[in-house]
Structure formats: C-alpha cells, structure tokens
Amino acid sequence: MAFRFACMHFLFFSIAIFWSSASADLVLSKVDRRIDLTSHIVRVSSSIKVENAGSAKVSELLLAVPDFQAKHLAYLSASNNEGKGKTKRSSSPLPIEIVQADGMPPNLTFYSVSLPKELEKGDNLLLDVFSVFTHLLQPFPEEITQADIQLLLFQDSALYLSPYEVKFQSLTVTVPSPRVESFTKLPNSKIVDKEIKYGPYENVPSFSYNPIIIHFENNQPFVVAQELVREIEISHWGNIQITENYNLIHGGAHLKGGFSRFEYQTRGRGVSSFRYLNVRLPPRAHSVYYRDHIGNISTSHLWGDSRKTELEIEPRYPMFGGWHTSFTIGYGLPLQDFLFQSEGKRFINFSFGCPMDEVVIDNLIVKVALPEGSKDISVSVPFPTKQWQEVKYSHLDVTGRPVVVLQKNNVIPEYNQYFQVYYKFNSLALLQEPCMLIVGFFLLFVTCIVYMHTDLSISRSTPSYLAKLQLEEVQATVQQIQKIIYQCLSIHDKLDASLQEMPRTGDVQTCKAVRKAADASFKEHVKELTTLLGFLQSSPQATSIWPKVAELVSKEKEMQEKLMLKHTTIVDSYEKKSSGRDIENRVAGIQQKLTSLRQDVDDLLDFLDNI
Amino acid sequence: MATAISSPVAVEWYPVQAFFLIAVGLAVTAYFFIYEATSTRKSRKLSTELSAALVASVFLGFGTLFLLLSSGVYV
Numbered sequence: 001m002a003f004r005f006a007c008m009h010f011l012f013f014s015i016a017i018f019w020s021s022a023s024a025d026l027v028l029s030k031v032d033r034r035i036d037l038t039s040h041i042v043r044v045s046s047s048i049k050v051e052n053a054g055s056a057k058v059s060e061l062l063l064a065v066p067d068f069q070a071k072h073l074a075y076l077s078a079s080n081n082e083g084k085g086k087t088k089r090s091s092s093p094l095p096i097e098i099v100q101a102d103g104m105p106p107n108l109t110f111y112s113v114s115l116p117k118e119l120e121k122g123d124n125l126l127l128d129v130f131s132v133f134t135h136l137l138q139p140f141p142e143e144i145t146q147a148d149i150q151l152l153l154f155q156d157s158a159l160y161l162s163p164y165e166v167k168f169q170s171l172t173v174t175v176p177s178p179r180v181e182s183f184t185k186l187p188n189s190k191i192v193d194k195e196i197k198y199g200p201y202e203n204v205p206s207f208s209y210n211p212i213i214i215h216f217e218n219n220q221p222f223v224v225a226q227e228l229v230r231e232i233e234i235s236h237w238g239n240i241q242i243t244e245n246y247n248l249i250h251g252g253a254h255l256k257g258g259f260s261r262f263e264y265q266t267r268g269r270g271v272s273s274f275r276y277l278n279v280r281l282p283p284r285a286h287s288v289y290y291r292d293h294i295g296n297i298s299t300s301h302l303w304g305d306s307r308k309t310e311l312e313i314e315p316r317y318p319m320f321g322g323w324h325t326s327f328t329i330g331y332g333l334p335l336q337d338f339l340f341q342s343e344g345k346r347f348i349n350f351s352f353g354c355p356m357d358e359v360v361i362d363n364l365i366v367k368v369a370l371p372e373g374s375k376d377i378s379v380s381v382p383f384p385t386k387q388w389q390e391v392k393y394s395h396l397d398v399t400g401r402p403v404v405v406l407q408k409n410n411v412i413p414e415y416n417q418y419f420q421v422y423y424k425f426n427s428l429a430l431l432q433e434p435c436m437l438i439v440g441f442f443l444l445f446v447t448c449i450v451y452m453h454t455d456l457s458i459s460r461s462t463p464s465y466l467a468k469l470q471l472e473e474v475q476a477t478v479q480q481i482q483k484i485i486y487q488c489l490s491i492h493d494k495l496d497a498s499l500q501e502m503p504r505t506g507d508v509q510t511c512k513a514v515r516k517a518a519d520a521s522f523k524e525h526v527k528e529l530t531t532l533l534g535f536l537q538s539s540p541q542a543t544s545i546w547p548k549v550a551e552l553v554s555k556e557k558e559m560q561e562k563l564m565l566k567h568t569t570i571v572d573s574y575e576k577k578s579s580g581r582d583i584e585n586r587v588a589g590i591q592q593k594l595t596s597l598r599q600d601v602d603d604l605l606d607f608l609d610n611i
Numbered sequence: 612m613a614t615a616i617s618s619p620v621a622v623e624w625y626p627v628q629a630f631f632l633i634a635v636g637l638a639v640t641a642y643f644f645i646y647e648a649t650s651t652r653k654s655r656k657l658s659t660e661l662s663a664a665l666v667a668s669v670f671l672g673f674g675t676l677f678l679l680l681s682s683g684v685y686v
Contacts, residue, residue, distance in 0.1 A: 444668075
C-alpha cells in the first residue's frame with residue numbers, strides 16, 4: 001500500500017513539473033484543513049484563503065480530489081466566509097460542478113467552484129469547503145474476533161492537493177480515541193491527545209502530494225443501510241403515513257470465529273458491535289411500529305415531547321461486522337404539520353434522509369404517494385436526484401395514486417434537508433371514497449329488493465302456487481282493512497278530544513266542524529271497506545278469517561254509531577245549557593258501551609295482527 | 612404565504628362520528644329489512660324501499676369511512 005502511495009507521489013510531482021498552469025494566477029495564501037474521523041463518515045472541512053496574484057480577473061476556483069477518494073465523495077459544498085474571528089458567518093453555498101480540465105494530471109477529479117464575485121488583481125477571498133466521504137475508512141485487520149477492537153486505516157495527503165501554489169497550510173486529524181496504532185511521521189507532525197497535527201508547511205508548489213496513513217481505533221457503530229425505502233403516503237383525511245424499510249449491515253471489520261452470547265453478556269466482549277439505534281422522529285408522531293418479517297420486535301422504547309419524538313430500537317441481535325438485519329419502522333404524522341397550500345397548489349414539505357444518527361445509505365429511495373386524483377405534480381429537491389413516477393393501488397382506489405419516486409446513492413446525514421412535492425388536488429375528490437362505500441351498500445340493498453321482487457317459482461300454474469298468490473292477496477286486503485280501522489279509531493280519538501275540550505272553551509262550532517270532517521272521512525272509509533270486504537268474502541282462502549274481519553267491521557260500525565250518538569247528545573245538552581252532571585248521566589250508558597266495544601275492536605286487531 | 616392544510620373534520624371526532632353514523636345506518640337498515648319481511652307483494656312500495664335503502668347506505672357509507680379512519684386505515 002505504501003508503495004502505491006509512493007508511486008502516486010512521484011506521479012503527481014512529475015506531472016506538476018510539466019504542467020504549465022492556466023490558472024496559475026491564483027495562489028492559496030492559507031489553507032486550514034480539519035479531518036474528522038470520529039465516526040465512520042469522514043468529514044473534511046477546509047478553510048481556504050484565495051488570492052489573485054495575476055493580472056486577469058478570476059471567477060472560479062478548482063478543487064482537486066484524487067480519484068480513489070472522489071468515488072467515495074458523498075457531499076461537497078463551498079461557501080464564502082465573510083466574517084472574521086468569532087463573528088464568522090457563511091453565506092449560501094456556491095455552485096459547484098464537476099469539470100474535465102484539459103492538460104491536468106490523470107487520476108484526479110476536478111470540481112469548479114464559482115466564486116461569489118470576480119477576483120481582481122490582489123484581491124483575496126475566504127472560502128469554507130466542506131466535503132464528506134463514505135466507505136473511505138478501511139478496517140485493518142479486515143477480520144477480527146469478538147473480543148478484538150476495531151482498527152481502521154485512513155489515507156490522505158499531508159499537503160493540500162491543489163492545482164495552485166499553497167503558501168501556508170496545516171492539517172488536523174481528529175480521531176475518536178487517543179489509541180492510535182501508528183501514523184505517518186513527517187517533519188512538523190505531532191499527536192496531542194485525540195488530534196494528529198501536520199504542519200504548518202510553507203510555500204508548497206501546486207499538485208504536491210505527501211501520503212499519510214493513520215491506523216487508529218474506532219468502535220463507533222458502522223451503520224450502513226444498503227437499501228432504505230421510505231414511503232410517505234398522504235391522506236387528506238388527516239394523516240401522513242411513513243413506512244421505512246431498512247436493510248442494514250455493520251460495515252466495519254468482519255467478525256472472525258464464532259459469536260458467544262455468553263461472552264457478550266457476561267464480559268461485555270464485543271466493543272466493535274452496536275446494539276441500539278436511535279431514531280429521531282418529528283414531533284407528534286403516533287402509531288409507531290417496529291417489526292420485521294417475523295412480526296413485532298418488542299425491544300424498542302419511545303418517548304417524546306413537543307419538539308421531537310425519540311425512538312430507540314434494538315435489532316434482534318447485536319450487530320457485528322458484516323452482519324445483516326432488515327426491519328420496518330412505520331409511524332403516522334398529523335397532516336397539518338407537513339402539508340401546505342400556496343397559490344392554488346398543495347405541497348408536502350418533508351425531510352429527505354434517514355431519521356437515524358450517522359447512517360450511510362448506499363441506495364435511498366423516497367416514495368411520495370399523493371392522494372388519488374392529484375395533478376400537475378412537480379418536485380423541488382435542493383440537490384440532484386433521480387426521479388420517476390409510479391402508480392400505487394391502496395385502500396379504495398380506482399385509478400391508483402400517483403407516486404413520486406426519488407432515488408439517490410451514497411446518502412449521509414448532511415442530506416437530511418427538506419424537499420417539496422407540489423401538486424393540485426380538488427377537495428371534492430375527497431368524497432370519492434365515501435361515495436364508493438355508499439354505492440357498495442346501496443347495491444347490497446338493491447340486491448335484496450330485486451330478490452324480494454322476483455318470483456322464482458318454476459311453474460306458475462300449479463294449484464299450490466295459485467293458492468299462495470291468493471293467500472298473499474288476502475293478507476294484503478286484511479292489512480288494508482286493518483289500516484282503515486286504525487284510521488277510524490284515530491278519528492274517534494279526535495272526536496273524543498274535541499268533546500272534552502268543548503265545556504272548557506265553550507266553542508260549539510269547532511266541535512261541530514270536527515264532527516262534519518269525521519262524517520266525511522267515515523263515508524269514504526265505508527266505501528273503501530265495501531270493496532275490500534266484497535273481495536274477502538268471495539275469496540276461498542279467506543274463509544277462516546272472514547268471520548273475525550266481519551265482526552271487526554261491524555263492531556267498529558257500532559262504535560261509530562254510539563260515538564255519534566254521544567256527540568249529538570253532548571252538543572245538544574250543551575246548547576240547551578244543561579248542567580255538567582246532567583250531561584254526564586245521560587252519556588254514562590253510551591260511554592260504557594263504547595269502552596267495551598273499543599276493547600273488543602283492539603282484541604280483534606291483535607288477533608288479525610298475529611295471523 | 613403557505614397555509615397549513617388539515618383534515619375536513621378534526622381527527623379526534625372520528626370514533627364518535629363513526630359510532631353515531633353506523634348506529635343510525637343500522638337502525639335504518641333494520642327498518643328496511645323489517646319492511647321487506649312484513650310487507651306482502653301487493654302492499655310493498657318500491658319508493659319506500661329505495662328511499663330506506665338510500666338513507667341506510669349513506670349513513671353506513673360515511674360511518675364505515677370514519678370507522679376505517681379512526682382505526683388507522685387512512686384511505
């Protein structure tokens with residue numbers, strides 16, 4: 001490995017000699033690099049002071065990254081640092097694009113940063129460049145036993161690799177623990193606690209490369225999600241449902257030999273493994289679940305306050321190097337926290353990356369399922385992603401829900417930025433689901449109606465069939481008669497009530513009017529009854545109940561007569577100004593008869609009801 | 612200015628709504644089936660049947676929707 005670096009070193013130097021710089025006007029007057037190796041994600045932050053030493057104006061700066069690092073580059077940003085000292089503040093990120101520089105040495109990838117303003121002769125500018133690499137740390141040894149600690153190799157250059165001359169530079173590498181196996185010793189290099197310092201070095205020519213290797217202990221959880229599929233499903237009935245399918249692996253040194261649960265639990269052997277994962281969910285997350293193909297995984301804890309919800313999950317086994325696990329996390333979120341409306345369009349504002357700490361995601365797929373009937377879909381993501389659309393069928397869907405799919409490789413926590421999906425949706429389309437349910441139920445009822453209305457008899461001329469038809473007709477007639485009798489009885493009640501009212505109000509006219517109306521309706525009912533009774537009498541099926549019906553009708557008729565008599569008597573007596581007691585005595589007999597008749601009629605009605 | 616979008620009915624009310632709508636729906640359904648069973652071919656009226664069926668299905672439809680929503684099946 002050292003040989004490889006030496007070759008590279010030679011290569012760069014030799015090329016630098018022949019390369020005549022087109023951008024030689026720029027000089028980096030000061031470069032401060034800090035490399036953070038405390039987790040399995042390598043973060044490099046450089047503060048670069050650029051100076052224009054030439055006469056022409058310069059508007060872009062080239063950053064060089066060796067190819068072996070560039071393929072692991074997950075994130076690169078540059079911003080203009082305008083303040084000084086403690087009042088440092090960075091402006092918005094500057095646009096960066098990958099460029100194919102002609103006449104430049106091979107094995108290097110160049111990124112061009114557009115400067116916020118053109119640099120005149122003698123001007124200088126302070127830039128903050130932040131880059132993140134994944135899978136750059138190599139476990140060495142590559143296989144360890146359960147009791148071993150995990151050691152990693154990191155390779156870089158002590159000198160800042162740049163197409164420009166660097167006047168003054170220094171490098172600080174932070175490691176997670178003071179236990180460093182070895183590091184390349186150079187002039188001006190030293191280790192202080194958890195920091196390894198190189199430099200300062202002065203007046204280094206362009207493309208200088210001085211390889212260093214740091215071999216150090218790192219037992220931080222190497223959580224790598226080989227694939228993470230996040231599904232965000234919007235329901236305008238008040239919920240956003242998130243489902244996250246993880247396929248995790250411990251990306252560190254592989255476990256050699258067997259795993260002993262006894263050693264792990266009694267002696268705490270297994271420092272290189274991890275046991276818990278922390279998931280930071282948005283506030284007000286509800287209905288959280290954690291399961292895999294087998295079912296619910298009970299080793300999880302959830303707590304939250306108004307600002308966040310924290311979920312601590314424990315996979316089914318402690319994760320050692322090279323071990324896989326896959327599981328699903330799901331939760332619901334209130335709609336109003338993430339869905340907004342602006343200028344006639346609705347949009348969801350949601351976080352892109354994984355809600356876990358320090359996870360590298362090799363392949364992240366974010367699916368946003370919009371409600372059925374969404375139109376004019378557009379996506380706004382602050383960084384480049386692959387995008388396409390799918391259709392998903394879920395509960396009560398007809399045409400399917402449009403799904404926006406975003407895909408990105410090599411995702412790190414720095415990509416946990418908000419993205420937006422804009423779409424148009426008519427609120428009336430909300431009623432589609434209930435309408436489908438209503439139609440479903442209605443069809444059920446209609447089926448019942450059709451069943452009751454269809455005649456499924458095979459032969460329509462058999463005697464039994466005809467008898468059944470006749471019986472049904474008789475039943476319908478009896479029901480009609482009963483209905484008429486009930487109507488008559490209610491008229492009786494009305495008449496009675498008007499009679500009782502009269503002595504109190506003294507209004508004879510109203511009483512007479514009620515009587516007149518009653519007479520008219522009785523006459524009508526009698527007409528109806530005559531036809532119905534005629535049919536019943538002639539029907540052979542009705543012979544059994546005919547006497548009862550006839551009795552009912554005659555009793556009711558008698559009741560009518562008695563009631564009329566009572567009415568006439570009372571009204572007459574009242575008009576003759578007889579005393580109350582006198583009237584009572586006169587109608588007492590009639591009243592008694594009426595009561596007994598009413599009893600008989602009620603009994604007969606009950607009897608007919610039960611047939 | 613972006614305004615937040617919330618559900619047409621407060622989510623907390625879904626269980627109560629589901630209960631009452633389904634209760635009314637089942638009552639009307641019961642009336643419908645009693646009517647079907649007790650009326651004869653002659654006395655049955657199609658309009659009564661259809662209107663009872665429609666009222667019952669509207670209540671049952673919305674009731675089922677809110678039952679689904681309150682049990683966490685967001686359609």
